[in-house]
Amino acid sequence: xxxxxxxxxxxxxxxxxxxxxxxxxxxxxxxxxxxxxxxxxxxxxxxxxxxxxxxxxxxxxxxxxxxxxxxxxxxxxxxxxxxxxxxxxxxxxxxxxxxxxxxxxxxxxxxxxxxxxxxxxxxxxxxxxxxxxxxxxxxxxxxxxxxxxxxxxxxxxxxxxxxxxxxxxxxxxxxxxxxxxxxxxxxxxxxxxxxxxxxxxxxxxxxxxxxxxxxxxxxxxxxxxxxxxxxxxxxxxxxxxxxxxxxxxxxxxxxxxxxxxxxxxxxxxxxxxxxxxxxxxxxxxxxxxxxxxxxxxxxxxxxxxxxxxxxxxxxxxxxxxxxxxxxxxxxxxxxxxxxxxxxxxxxxxxxxxxxxxxxxxxxxxxxxxxxxxxxxxxxxxxxxxxxx
Ligand code: SOE
Numbered sequence: 001x002x003x004x005x006x007x008x009x010x011x012x013x014x015x016x017x018x019x020x021x022x023x024x025x026x027x028x029x030x031x032x033x034x035x036x037x038x039x040x041x042x043x044x045x046x047x048x049x050x051x052x053x054x055x056x057x058x059x060x061x062x063x064x065x066x067x068x069x070x071x072x073x074x075x076x077x078x079x080x081x082x083x084x085x086x087x088x089x090x091x092x093x094x095x096x097x098x099x100x101x102x103x104x105x106x107x108x109x110x111x112x113x114x115x116x117x118x119x120x121x122x123x124x125x126x127x128x129x130x131x132x133x134x135x136x137x138x139x140x141x142x143x144x145x146x147x148x149x150x151x152x153x154x155x156x157x158x159x160x161x162x163x164x165x166x167x168x169x170x171x172x173x174x175x176x177x178x179x180x181x182x183x184x185x186x187x188x189x190x191x192x193x194x195x196x197x198x199x200x201x202x203x204x205x206x207x208x209x210x211x212x213x214x215x216x217x218x219x220x221x222x223x224x225x226x227x228x229x230x231x232x233x234x235x236x237x238x239x240x241x242x243x244x245x246x247x248x249x250x251x252x253x254x255x256x257x258x259x260x261x262x263x264x265x266x267x268x269x270x271x272x273x274x275x276x277x278x279x280x281x282x283x284x285x286x287x288x289x290x291x292x293x294x295x296x297x298x299x300x301x302x303x304x305x306x307x308x309x310x311x312x313x314x315x316x317x318x319x320x321x322x323x324x325x326x327x328x329x330x331x332x333x334x335x336x337x338x339x340x341x342x343x344x345x346x347x348x349x350x351x352x353x354x355x356x357x358x359x360x361x362x363x364x365x366x367x368x369x370x371x372x373x374x375x376x377x378x379x380x381x382x383x384x385x386x387x388x
Pocket of ligand 1 (some may be wrong): 156165182195196
């Protein structure tokens, strides 16, 4: 039997589209009781034309230009926060107060202090919640996790993550406004640390456990940019690039690099784990492939290295691979948007009594604490411990 789940979408940009698509598609591919209904979407009064177009394109039944009014509406079950980062805190607090189920885009908040209040609010209200760190739901990254959990990597020594783009190299790229709010620290909280490394940290902690301490260096290559809202040239306060070293609680060492100045790189995210008995490597520019190096048998610990040993490229599209039995036939591929659909399927399943969903806001608070520690370390030029 199908049960309607009435959605309020706060934000109609890139993530508003990705999440709306997930609600529309999820039941075409994953069975379940809850049927998402696109009840209403929110945008600012000054963006009304865009909001109306968004509502029409995705099939929202109504629009609101006051998000507080929308969050409080009785015909809404789930509030999805896809607005720019500075709004996450107030929107989540209001949604929790109204007793709604909450989906929040990453990063959870502008900083850990805000994130703590958000976690306290959703836990006090007892509302189900998820943070959309969508890359956990790339089948090859889920398989990365499965192979670790199967004990095939053994004692981990090194974890290496990169997340590079190149779209802000031009000094004439403005900061702020609808498209480029990620360059405005007052709206985004931070630069690549909160926007890109938050993804790398979330997957790193999921795959390799908690990070204990970090030491970081950040750089802002273009110091002033025209602001799209004010028209004035203003100081740039975000980190354009960030590199940090990490020590994980399991004793392994990590390196993380992120920049929006890596000419040629559009959304280049890689991760590698080197363990005693094996290694794994993933590259988002080759998203269906997981590379696996098998050195020893996990059962016997016996070395299996011989003249055939080498990196294995697993094409993660078979029915036995994570999520893939819901999609097409083996060998055919899925894309970026499917990571949001896979995530929504897991979240809806958790609401229906299935496995608990991760990451919740509590889990995302850890990522936020690591981001804060990275930025703090870069300011101080010294190692910083992660609290909690
Ligand atoms: C930034 O360009 C961005 O859109 C991030 O905000 C997303 O989280 C990332 O997945 C793709 O890049």
